[in-house]
Amino acid sequence: MAVTGLFFVFYVLLHMYGNLKVLAGPEAFDGYAHHLRTFGEPMLPYEGLLWIIRVLLVLSLIGHAYSAFTLWSRAGSARRTKYAALKTASSSKTMRWGGVFLLLFLTWHLIHFTIVKPAVNSGVASDTIHSSPYAMVVASFQLWWMVIFYVLALAALGLHLSHGVFSAQQTLGWTQTAAGYRRAKAIGHLVAGLVTIGFAIPPLSILFGLVK
Amino acid sequence: MSGGMNLTLRIWRQDGPSDRGHLKTYEVSDISPDMSFLEMLDVLNEQLNAKGEEPIAFDSDCREGICGMCGLMISGDAHGPEKTTTCQLHMRSFKNGETITIEPWRADAFPVIKDLVVNRSAFDRIIQAGGFISVNTGSAPEANAAPVPKPKADRAFQAAECIGCGACVAACPNAAGMLFMGAKITHLGELPQGQPERWMRVVKMVAQHDAEGFGGCTNTGACTVACPKGIPQDVISTLNKDLRYAMTHHGG
Ligand code: HEM
Ligand code: SF4
Ligand code: FES
Numbered sequence: 001m002a003v004t005g006l007f008f009v010f011y012v013l014l015h016m017y018g019n020l021k022v023l024a025g026p027e028a029f030d031g032y033a034h035h036l037r038t039f040g041e042p043m044l045p046y047e048g049l050l051w052i053i054r055v056l057l058v059l060s061l062i063g064h065a066y067s068a069f070t071l072w073s074r075a076g077s078a079r080r081t082k083y084a085a086l087k088t089a090s091s092s093k094t095m096r097w098g099g100v101f102l103l104l105f106l107t108w109h110l111i112h113f114t115i116v117k118p119a120v121n122s123g124v125a126s127d128t129i130h131s132s133p134y135a136m137v138v139a140s141f142q143l144w145w146m147v148i149f150y151v152l153a154l155a156a157l158g159l160h161l162s163h164g165v166f167s168a169q170q171t172l173g174w175t176q177t178a179a180g181y182r183r184a185k186a187i188g189h190l191v192a193g194l195v196t197i198g199f200a201i202p203p204l205s206i207l208f209g210l211v212k
Numbered sequence: 213m214s215g216g217m218n219l220t221l222r223i224w225r226q227d228g229p230s231d232r233g234h235l236k237t238y239e240v241s242d243i244s245p246d247m248s249f250l251e252m253l254d255v256l257n258e259q260l261n262a263k264g265e266e267p268i269a270f271d272s273d274c275r276e277g278i279c280g281m282c283g284l285m286i287s288g289d290a291h292g293p294e295k296t297t298t299c300q301l302h303m304r305s306f307k308n309g310e311t312i313t314i315e316p317w318r319a320d321a322f323p324v325i326k327d328l329v330v331n332r333s334a335f336d337r338i339i340q341a342g343g344f345i346s347v348n349t350g351s352a353p354e355a356n357a358a359p360v361p362k363p364k365a366d367r368a369f370q371a372a373e374c375i376g377c378g379a380c381v382a383a384c385p386n387a388a389g390m391l392f393m394g395a396k397i398t399h400l401g402e403l404p405q406g407q408p409e410r411w412m413r414v415v416k417m418v419a420q421h422d423a424e425g426f427g428g429c430t431n432t433g434a435c436t437v438a439c440p441k442g443i444p445q446d447v448i449s450t451l452n453k454d455l456r457y458a459m460t461h462h463g464g
Binding site for chain 2 (some may be wrong): 070072074075077078079080082083084085086092093095143163166167169170171172173175176177178180181205
């Protein structure tokens with residue numbers, strides 16, 4: 001759970017950095033997308049690095065979701081009679097249902113920008129979308145409802161990370177003093193804030209016409 | 213008596229382990245705010261006795277916050293709204309006219325024996341699996357023979373405050389016993405006397421914990437909030453690290 005989760009965190013930070021290149025214009029963004037594919041050539045084949053990361057991500061996702069659902073079902077059978085008066089505003093509910101929501105989001109996200117790339121914005125032709133990642137992203141986030149959906153997903157990711165990043169450090173045994181514990185909590189909130197805001201900037205900039 | 217409190221109590225009644233059980237409502241009046249929570253239940257039981265009804269079974273022993281017997285889930289808070297044990301909780305922590313729901317600890321590893329009494333032997337079996345040090349008994353060894361650095365001594369003492377009440381399990385959304393176990397691992401692991409069996413201890417205790425049917429820890433922290441002794445969540449981090457070290461360096 002911790003190791004796969006931290007790999008996601010590493011990936012998400014990298015991904016966020018890439019997304020922010022939208023602000024630097026079409027050449028920078030499309031150039032970055034191209035570089036990702038040619039990175040490491042000729043030692044690696046075309047898209048080599050990308051596929052290494054993809055395989056690791058899929059393996060992590062399987063491991064992470066498997067552990068999550070195992071914990072979930074263990075919790076269910078460890079308390080089969082529930083309390084009548086319940087007062088646990090627990091982060092476990094947020095983690096579990098939030099995680100499921102993230103999984104649904106991820107499915108759409110991959111269809112949206114990687115696998116199918118549908119022309120969601122009727123004003124922009126399918127050919128343009130397939131030839132330029134920049135055009136694809138800008139066309140999508142000119143739609144207010146798409147931005148709302150993505151921002152909701154980011155809020156869910158932020159909540160997941162604020163507990164998850166702390167929790168991973170706790171699992172790895174890095175929080176054995178009161179100071180270490182406070183530090184782990186702070187890092188969790190910091191990473192969550194950074195990721196939520198960093199990812200939200202490109203879609204919002206596009207929606208409000210700062211990036212065209 | 214003036215200034216007494218009137219309360220509505222919804223109390224879990226269950227005839228025995230296999231009875232389904234249900235919440236039953238009782239009224240008590242003229243309760244002194246200075247009574248402890250258990251004394252309030254004693255008053256109710258005397259009323260029930262007088263009426264020829266079966267009194268409510270609940271556990272207690274020391275009634276001074278050190279034995280860990282008295283845990284009750286009080287309106288969703290383990291040991292009630294204060295950071296103390298149920299026996300050290302006073303009625304002044306409640307409002308006159310309040311409805312209080314009283315339930316036993318809920319965890320499949322802590323089966324209900326009767327009404328509010330649960331069987332916490334699962335904790336004993338975790339201790340038997342490794343939560344001890346093997347020393348010869350007899351005359352006490354010379355105290356200064358095994359020096360302990362002050363920070364380690366302090367941390368061991370803090371962890372040793374755990375009274376095994378089970379509130380951590382009761383409050384945990386996963387019904388995990390990790391705070392209890394982490395307290396034992398930290399208590400013994402910080403001291404020189406705990407070193408010889410340190411790696412075996414963590415592996416055996418965790419295996420027993422899982423076999424007892426406790427849930428898995430997801431670091432929610434509900435345990436620390438509920439713990440009457442304020443055992444910090446960082447003891448779980450120590451347990452995790454010891455477990456990882458034991459598995460990678462000592463082949464489990
Ligand atoms: C498939 C979608 C996902 C599901 C179903 C899911 C579910 C979970 C669950 C149930 C936990 C358990 C922790 C708890 O209850 O405290 C967890 C922890 C965690 N998640 Fe996710 N998650 C998903 C995606 C992600 C993503 C996309 C990231 C990173 C961007 C992530 C990062 C983490 C981290 C770092 C932890 C902490 C690990 C630990 O406790 O040691 N998760 N996740
Ligand atoms: S850790 Fe705290 S709540 Fe858990 S058994 Fe020990 S004293 Fe009770
Ligand atoms: S009766 Fe001993 S701790 Fe409450």
